Amino acid sequence: TGARAGDLTIGFSQIGSESGWRAAETTVSKAEAKKRDITFKIADAQQKQENQIKAIRSFIAQGVDAIFLAPVVSTGWDTVLKEAQEAKIPVVLLDRDIDPAGKSLYLTAVTSDSVHEGKVAGEWLVKTVGGKPCSVVELQGTVGASVAANRKKGFEDGIAGASNVKIVRSQTGDFTRAKGKEVMESFIKAEGGGKNICAVYAHNDDMMVGAIQAMKEAGLKPGTQVLTVSIDAVPDIFKAMAAGEANATVELTPNMAGPAFDAIVAFKDKGTMPPKWIQTESKLYTQADNPKAIYDQKKDLGY
Amino acid sequence: MVPISSPHDDAPAAPPSGAPLLELTGFSKSFAGFKALDQVELTLRAGEAHALLGENGAGKSTLIKCMTGVVHRDAGRLSLDGVEIAPRSAEEAVKAGIATVYQEVNLAPNLSVAQNLFLGRQPTRFGLVREGEMRRRATAVLAEFDLDLDVAAPLERYSVAVQHIVAIARAVDQSARVLILDEPTASLDAHEVEILFAVLRKLKARGIGIVFVTHFLDQVYAICERITVLRNGRLAGSATTAELPRLDLVRMMLGRELAQATAPAERAPLAAREVAGAREAAFATFENYGKAGYVAPFDLALRPGHVVGLAGLLGSGRTETTRLIFGAAHADSGTATVDGARVALASPAEALHLGFGYCPEERKTEGIVAELTVRENIVLALQARRGVTRPLSRREQDEIAAKFIRLLDIRPPDPERPIGLLSGGNQQKALLARWLATQPRLLILDEPTRGIDVGAHAEIIALIRRLCAQGMALLVVSSELEEIVTYADEVIVLRDRAHVARLTGDDITVPGILAAIAEADPAQPPPAAAGRAA
Amino acid sequence: MSLRLPRIGTSQVVALLAILAINWVVSPQFFDIRLQDGRLFGSLIDVLNRGAPVAILSLGMVLVIAMRGIDLSVGAVMAICGAIAASLADSHSLPVVLAAALGAGLLCGLWNGFLVAVLGIQPIVATLILMVAGRGIAQLITEGRIVTFTSPELAFLGGGSVLGLPTPIVITLALLALTVLIVRGTALGLLIEATGGNARAAALAGVGTRLITLAVYAWCGLCAAIAGVVAAADILGADANNAGLWLELDAILAVVIGGTSLFGGRFSLVLAVVGALIIQAMNTGILLSGFPPETNLVVKAVVVLAVLLAQSPRLKGLGSSLFGRRA
Amino acid sequence: MNAASRLMPVAATTAVFLLGFLVCSLTFPNFASLRVVMNLFTDNAFLGIVAVGMTFVIISGGIDLSVGSVIGFTTVFLAIAIERWGVPPLVAFALVLVICALFGAAMGAAIEYFELPPFIVTLAGMFLARGASFLMSTESIPITADLYSHLADHALRLPGGARLTVPAMIMILVVLGGMVLLHLTRFGANVYALGGSRVSTALMGVNVTRTTIRIYMLSAGLAGLSGIVFSLYTSSGYSLSGVGVELDAIAAVVIGGTLLSGGYGFVFGTFVGVLIQGLIQTYISFDGSLSSWWAKIATGLLLFAFIGFQQATLRLARRSRRHATGGAHA
Numbered sequence A: 001t002g003a004r005a006g007d008l009t010i011g012f013s014q015i016g017s018e019s020g021w022r023a024a025e026t027t028v029s030k031a032e033a034k035k036r037d038i039t040f041k042i043a044d045a046q047q048k049q050e051n052q053i054k055a056i057r058s059f060i061a062q063g064v065d066a067i068f069l070a071p072v073v074s075t076g077w078d079t080v081l082k083e084a085q086e087a088k089i090p091v092v093l094l095d096r097d098i099d100p101a102g103k104s105l106y107l108t109a110v111t112s113d114s115v116h117e118g119k120v121a122g123e124w125l126v127k128t129v130g131g132k133p134c135s136v137v138e139l140q141g142t143v144g145a146s147v148a149a150n151r152k153k154g155f156e157d158g159i160a161g162a163s164n165v166k167i168v169r170s171q172t173g174d175f176t177r178a179k180g181k182e183v184m185e186s187f188i189k190a191e192g193g194g195k196n197i198c199a200v201y202a203h204n205d206d207m208m209v210g211a212i213q214a215m216k217e218a219g220l221k222p223g224t225q226v227l228t229v230s231i232d233a234v235p236d237i238f239k240a241m242a243a244g245e246a247n248a249t250v251e252l253t254p255n256m257a258g259p260a261f262d263a264i265v266a267f268k269d270k271g272t273m274p275p276k277w278i279q280t281e282s283k284l285y286t287q288a289d290n291p292k293a294i295y296d297q298k299k300d301l302g303y
Numbered sequence B: 001m002v003p004i005s006s007p008h009d010d011a012p013a014a015p016p017s018g019a020p021l022l023e024l025t026g027f028s029k030s031f032a033g034f035k036a037l038d039q040v041e042l043t044l045r046a047g048e049a050h051a052l053l054g055e056n057g058a059g060k061s062t063l064i065k066c067m068t069g070v071v072h073r074d075a076g077r078l079s080l081d082g083v084e085i086a087p088r089s090a091e092e093a094v095k096a097g098i099a100t101v102y103q104e105v106n107l108a109p110n111l112s113v114a115q116n117l118f119l120g121r122q123p124t125r126f127g128l129v130r131e132g133e134m135r136r137r138a139t140a141v142l143a144e145f146d147l148d149l150d151v152a153a154p155l156e157r158y159s160v161a162v163q164h165i166v167a168i169a170r171a172v173d174q175s176a177r178v179l180i181l182d183e184p185t186a187s188l189d190a191h192e193v194e195i196l197f198a199v200l201r202k203l204k205a206r207g208i209g210i211v212f213v214t215h216f217l218d219q220v221y222a223i224c225e226r227i228t229v230l231r232n233g234r235l236a237g238s239a240t241t242a243e244l245p246r247l248d249l250v251r252m253m254l255g256r257e258l259a260q261a262t263a264p265a266e267r268a269p270l271a272a273r274e275v276a277g278a279r280e281a282a283f284a285t286f287e288n289y290g291k292a293g294y295v296a297p298f299d300l301a302l303r304p305g306h307v308v309g310l311a312g313l314l315g316s317g318r319t320e321t322t323r324l325i326f327g328a329a330h331a332d333s334g335t336a337t338v339d340g341a342r343v344a345l346a347s348p349a350e351a352l353h354l355g356f357g358y359c360p361e362e363r364k365t366e367g368i369v370a371e372l373t374v375r376e377n378i379v380l381a382l383q384a385r386r387g388v389t390r391p392l393s394r395r396e397q398d399e400i401a402a403k404f405i406r407l408l409d410i411r412p413p414d415p416e417r418p419i420g421l422l423s424g425g426n427q428q429k430a431l432l433a434r435w436l437a438t439q440p441r442l443l444i445l446d447e448p449t450r451g452i453d454v455g456a457h458a459e460i461i462a463l464i465r466r467l468c469a470q471g472m473a474l475l476v477v478s479s480e481l482e483e484i485v486t487y488a489d490e491v492i493v494l495r496d497r498a499h500v501a502r503l504t505g506d507d508i509t510v511p512g513i514l515a516a517i518a519e520a521d522p523a524q525p526p527p528a529a530a531g532r533a534a
Numbered sequence C: 001m002s003l004r005l006p007r008i009g010t011s012q013v014v015a016l017l018a019i020l021a022i023n024w025v026v027s028p029q030f031f032d033i034r035l036q037d038g039r040l041f042g043s044l045i046d047v048l049n050r051g052a053p054v055a056i057l058s059l060g061m062v063l064v065i066a067m068r069g070i071d072l073s074v075g076a077v078m079a080i081c082g083a084i085a086a087s088l089a090d091s092h093s094l095p096v097v098l099a100a101a102l103g104a105g106l107l108c109g110l111w112n113g114f115l116v117a118v119l120g121i122q123p124i125v126a127t128l129i130l131m132v133a134g135r136g137i138a139q140l141i142t143e144g145r146i147v148t149f150t151s152p153e154l155a156f157l158g159g160g161s162v163l164g165l166p167t168p169i170v171i172t173l174a175l176l177a178l179t180v181l182i183v184r185g186t187a188l189g190l191l192i193e194a195t196g197g198n199a200r201a202a203a204l205a206g207v208g209t210r211l212i213t214l215a216v217y218a219w220c221g222l223c224a225a226i227a228g229v230v231a232a233a234d235i236l237g238a239d240a241n242n243a244g245l246w247l248e249l250d251a252i253l254a255v256v257i258g259g260t261s262l263f264g265g266r267f268s269l270v271l272a273v274v275g276a277l278i279i280q281a282m283n284t285g286i287l288l289s290g291f292p293p294e295t296n297l298v299v300k301a302v303v304v305l306a307v308l309l310a311q312s313p314r315l316k317g318l319g320s321s322l323f324g325r326r327a
Numbered sequence D: 001m002n003a004a005s006r007l008m009p010v011a012a013t014t015a016v017f018l019l020g021f022l023v024c025s026l027t028f029p030n031f032a033s034l035r036v037v038m039n040l041f042t043d044n045a046f047l048g049i050v051a052v053g054m055t056f057v058i059i060s061g062g063i064d065l066s067v068g069s070v071i072g073f074t075t076v077f078l079a080i081a082i083e084r085w086g087v088p089p090l091v092a093f094a095l096v097l098v099i100c101a102l103f104g105a106a107m108g109a110a111i112e113y114f115e116l117p118p119f120i121v122t123l124a125g126m127f128l129a130r131g132a133s134f135l136m137s138t139e140s141i142p143i144t145a146d147l148y149s150h151l152a153d154h155a156l157r158l159p160g161g162a163r164l165t166v167p168a169m170i171m172i173l174v175v176l177g178g179m180v181l182l183h184l185t186r187f188g189a190n191v192y193a194l195g196g197s198r199v200s201t202a203l204m205g206v207n208v209t210r211t212t213i214r215i216y217m218l219s220a221g222l223a224g225l226s227g228i229v230f231s232l233y234t235s236s237g238y239s240l241s242g243v244g245v246e247l248d249a250i251a252a253v254v255i256g257g258t259l260l261s262g263g264y265g266f267v268f269g270t271f272v273g274v275l276i277q278g279l280i281q282t283y284i285s286f287d288g289s290l291s292s293w294w295a296k297i298a299t300g301l302l303l304f305a306f307i308g309f310q311q312a313t314l315r316l317a318r319r320s321r322r323h324a325t326g327g328a329h330a
């Protein structure tokens, strides 16, 4: 009983719209759904797990053909995913995985490895500074967010080998520009006007954009005097790189839905079982990669 | 109606002698340096009613609050049945057997009448309140006060008067050894007062001691065996009622002579004397003015220099009438005119701009803004009329405040004190000042002399007359018929929310009014002829 | 009854100084100030500069609270107005941009005022509506992205400086002066305090409480708009999702620390601003301290409690009786 | 009739809810199903439970902003206690309830003894509880105890694939219990009295301090229970769970016809208020077409629609209600 994409209805429980990247992911998912003319319902959970669970329940009640879930947190999905299973509705995880216990409860997970992202950033920094001693300040994501924890861990792994690179200050910038800027300002004050800061690592580009402003206002030269590396690869960071004010960013692709749709369609059509984990690439971009051009192609993706 | 007997019928009984029931000595209390109480003492015997008297601000309420531990005294010992006690809160006082009605109604307006009567001691079974039982008891308790209400209705539905009766009933029902009443009769009319006294006599017979604060000397002589007088926070003297005739008592309270206070002023309506503008056309007229379920349509004309009194029992609709006229309630029938022009009277603000002034009955909830200073409270209405953009300069404010504090003898004479900290009577004076400051053309007063001491009472009435003489129209609600009679040119009698009679000229007598209220024939005045007045 | 006599606000000022002193202990260079390309630069300046948005919010919030109301929507209104300003900045002249943004804020305020004063909806729910919908509107304007702009005029409002003082600080001071002028220079202050203290009494005294309510909420909206513009100008972009997030709580906290009761009545504009500075001084201190971020909230809780206890009438009485004076 | 007029707000709210549900059922084909109703219960169970506690606080004239964080704290504490320390779940439940109650008592005491505004004390409590859960663990911890999976699966299976889950049952019990406690006990009467007039209540000889402390204990305790339910619901502990729940709870209470200024309100009204919010959520997610911002705007508009309609109903009711004329003298 082959079902064509055309008559599929898919519900997507999206975390929220807390960042430019998230907005882009939503936009891209819609676009991808349109391509395959799939009826696509998005529920915005405003960062609350309970809302996501509600959304999934209502998707089940509506009898959709499949459910996409971008889990706000890795735990606590068993019950509701079991309900989905009982209702024979396949679930695909987007952009974040859930804890191992739930492996059997979803069809596949299209995610990037956020620990790996941090590692890439860390390794780039180690490579770039060479043997020189380098004290790094870190702008963390929201306290308690798994991504923040992972990117922190990954980065620490990345610089573990190099005793010359060490993190001197680490505060949360809540993934936002404003906080990124405020925190960076205080870092600069605390580190003797920024003279002692050799590099900044931010868990996302938005915070880095804020930090760059703070550095400029403090008379520092981000990109040359102070190295910067952050994660997500949103257009604005490429703008900064083009201006020579930022050094590197690790891409987290907003197109998680595309592969997911393909997997679901294949599954519904011919019952092909997709692999348990479809990992998206965590590509490193530096000033060498013609940031201007990338900015131009990315700027209309809805970031 | 139970037969009302005149206070003078029963001469004060001989004071019961014997061991003191409640004895307090060396009570002192000062607020931020201001000595409200200074070495006060009082001895209450079982079965006696003990009057606690004094001018506004003398310290009566403070003394009571110190007794029950609501206010923490600086010094003083308190003993009940010879055993020293030191209640630290109303709760402990009640436990010790001392029930109190404080000066302002202190109940939970949002709770039902029944809940208010039994709060904290509701009848329960398995920890659950027995509503039915509680209502039954509540109805019984109120029946003793000849009040028959829907005890399930929230208290706030009822007037101050009724609320006050409920508060008293609660205290009476609680009082094991001592009952303290701070101006319980202020908002009651002759009828309620008599009912209250009947109850109090029963309590006395049961050997309960009663402390009774009032500004009505008649009531003192009617019910009390002993009198203690405070002046400026000090003990001015204590004696049995028999030993202390009116004149001496007044002298003891004021520390000076006072003529009007004792002799009931002879009737001298203003219009009778030729007053500027007394014969003028009406300033404001109301035709067939009314609101369904509130006050039946009525006609009324208010002239400059002309005093109209509203008389009636509680709930007869006097307050409602005044609210309607001031635009605080909206008429659904009839027309109102000011200076011959029709007006809408949609809001108090509008009435204010037409030159009306309104001194409401419920001082605490509708009168004062407790945390604002006396000065700010006094200038409030005037400022409201001038509008936001024309503020009174601080100097003007100070002058106005100073003027009225002097004129009305508000104590303490400190314009920068939050009005909530003033004594009840002084708050009332400040409210009067608020409206006098606007120099209204029509002043509406609902129970203006409530809680005002004998001295101030006379002064205020004199003041009212002066204002009228200058051509201000007056509409006065007062439960003190004697007072109305002394200055009213016209008395409207209300019953069951309708204006039922209109007395003018020589018909304005206490018996006449009482008759009209009781719809009896004025020829043979009903027993309560004496009404109630100083 | 416990009636607060008009206060002078010593405890707030003391609290502020104490926190600044602590900051100085945790980071010795706290009071260092230098000139960085014509702009004062130092942690102390950061406190003032970062405190500006909340201070501006509190100038509106304090009046609303004095009227026994509350406005939960200010954060969302910030986001809306920031979004409008940012999206117009590069295509229109500054006056147009400001007119649009502030106009929007005023409108939001009027809406709240209408719900409260005319429809008689309880302030907290009335403003909750805009708190929820407002952020949506802001995101609608930016379509969820972070709208950036380059207009130097607008940027000046966030990053510029007047006589070395960062513009946000100047704006805050100016607004404070203006508010004081409007509120205390006219009878508004008295009428607000009367209405907040006892609405029924005020109405019966002829005070036009409705109109005042409307005006006060409108003013609150306007302040939120200004704060929103400043915040957007600061990061050269409008982040509809996060601008002003949870700032309503900070603003309310500032007002209460400033000694204004949530039950209305007496209020103090200056102390509300001091309250805002206390909060920011605390936040900056936390950032400078280098503690791990997990501890931020605990520290915050402790400081807030300490500041409040310092104001507690009980403790005052206790303290002063210790010094032998009558409470 | 006064009893009726006092129930008016609740009646209005209920009417509004039913109307709303009707509209939804007409808009979406498979909406009017028992399953949707049961989901409404299950998904809002934890909110319902805190909202009951919040009702007591608000009626007494206070407010409790700490509940959301207390939920977060509870889930993390349970996860750590059960998973790391190996405490048996039931013991952990008892433990956490005690801790929360004490926490509430402390806030109540601070409010009473230091005469501090509840808003700020509980705001500090909010920071404290959230901060504490961060200190315990920033990442989310799955709870694997059998009891959890057992309770999770355990549910009354109703026709149409609907399930009356344990959380839902607990909520219903709490609501009933709350109604009894508030409307039928002395404590309840005192709560109302406090909201009516704090000073008067004290003068009437009620121990205001004790009552206040108990009220905040109750609120925090129920927040703890709600946290337990939440951890059942997600079978995990997470420091960020329950963010913003305090606002939802307050909104539910007020939508339910309780006056924020205190003195008036009903537990049942709160319950309906919770359902209304759940209904709005469900409506939004059924109509998946809304972008996240339109979803927010719609939520606001629906909230306005509900409240506006409620106000209108009340106005009409008041107009028809006569000024009370308690019987005159016998």
Ligand SMILES: Nc1ncnc2c1ncn2[C@@H]1O[C@H](COP(=O)(O)OP(=O)(O)OP(=O)(O)O)[C@@H](O)[C@H]1O
Pocket (backbone or CB within 6 Å): B031, B032, B034, B036, B054, B055, B056, B057, B058, B059, B060, B061, B062, B063, B103, B411, B412, B421, B422, B423, B424, B425, B426, B451, B453
């Ligand atoms: N809490 C307070 N703080 C400061 N002063 C107070 C306070 N309470 C009362 N006072 C002052 O103490 C004095 C006595 O007040 P009190 O209420 O006892 O007078 P009173 O005899 O009851 O007068 P009245 O007959 O008008 O009720 C007044 O001058 C009043 O201003």
Ligand SMILES: Nc1ncnc2c1ncn2[C@@H]1O[C@H](COP(=O)(O)OP(=O)(O)OP(=O)(O)O)[C@@H](O)[C@H]1O
Pocket (backbone or CB within 6 Å): B148, B149, B157, B158, B159, B160, B161, B162, B312, B313, B314, B315, B316, B317, B318, B319, B320, B361, B477, B479, D323, D324, D325, D326, D327, D328, D329
């Ligand atoms: N004795 C009573 N029994 C029942 N209800 C009453 C009684 N007295 C007043 N009320 C209620 O209180 C409300 C206010 O009436 P109020 O007593 O103020 O009228 P009033 O004639 O001004 O009496 P007063 O001004 O002497 O209190 C009315 O709605 C009435 O229903």
Ligand SMILES: [Mg+2]
Pocket (backbone or CB within 6 Å): B060, B061, B062, B103, B182, B423, B424, B425
């Ligand atoms: Mg008194």
Ligand SMILES: [Mg+2]
Pocket (backbone or CB within 6 Å): B159, B318, B319, B320, B361, B446
């Ligand atoms: Mg009256």
